[in-house]
Amino acid sequence: MENKRTLRLQALLQREIGEIFLRELEFPGQTFVTITNVSATPDLQHAQIHISVIPDAKEKEVWNILQGSIFQIQQILNKKLRMHPVPKIEWVKADVSSVQKVEQLFEQI
Numbered sequence: 156m157e158n159k160r161t162l163r164l165q166a167l168l169q170r171e172i173g174e175i176f177l178r179e180l181e182f183p184g185q186t187f188v189t190i191t192n193v194s195a196t197p198d199l200q201h202a203q204i205h206i207s208v209i210p211d212a213k214e215k216e217v218w219n220i221l222q223g224s225i226f227q228i229q230q231i232l233n234k235k236l237r238m239h240p241v242p243k244i245e246w247v248k249a250d251v252s253s254v255q256k257v258e259q260l261f262e263q264i
Contacts, residue, residue, distance in 0.1 A: 157197075165193040168202055168242070171235060175228055180220060186213045191249040195242055202242040205249040214248075221246050 157165075169190050182188050192205040206221065208214040225244065233241045 161195050161197065161199065164199060164238075164242070165195050165202070167236070168195070168204070168232075168244070169193045171232060172204060172228065172244070175231055179227070179231065180224055182220060183213050183216050186210070186217060188217055189249075199238075199242055200240065201245065203245050203247045205247045207249040218246070218248075 169192075172193075173190055176182075176188060176190075187209040189207045189209075190204055191207050193202055194205070195202040206217075208217045225246070229241070229244055232244070
């Protein structure tokens with residue numbers, strides 16, 4: 156079970172990284188990039204940021220942008236967050252198969 160500090164940190168990271176995505180990064184047109192979940196280790200040293208990309212055709216391009224920007228994003232977090240150490244972030248592909256199935260059902264309707 157996660158404690159309150161871990162849960163608050165996960166919510167904070169999700170919010171801050173989402174803002175960084177909006178202000179600092181440029182993704183390909185008509186691409187929907189979402190942070191679906193953030194999971195931090197109990198010692199708060201590392202955090203996995205679960206990312207979904209729609210459409211799938213743009214996924215590789217988005218991952219290249221994210222991997223190329225990870226140092227920049229980490230530096231922004233280091234300056235913005237008032238904690239030491241700031242968790243080291245890692246991108247993880249989110250499982251969006253169920254989301255895509257729902258999306259396809261909506262399109263059929």
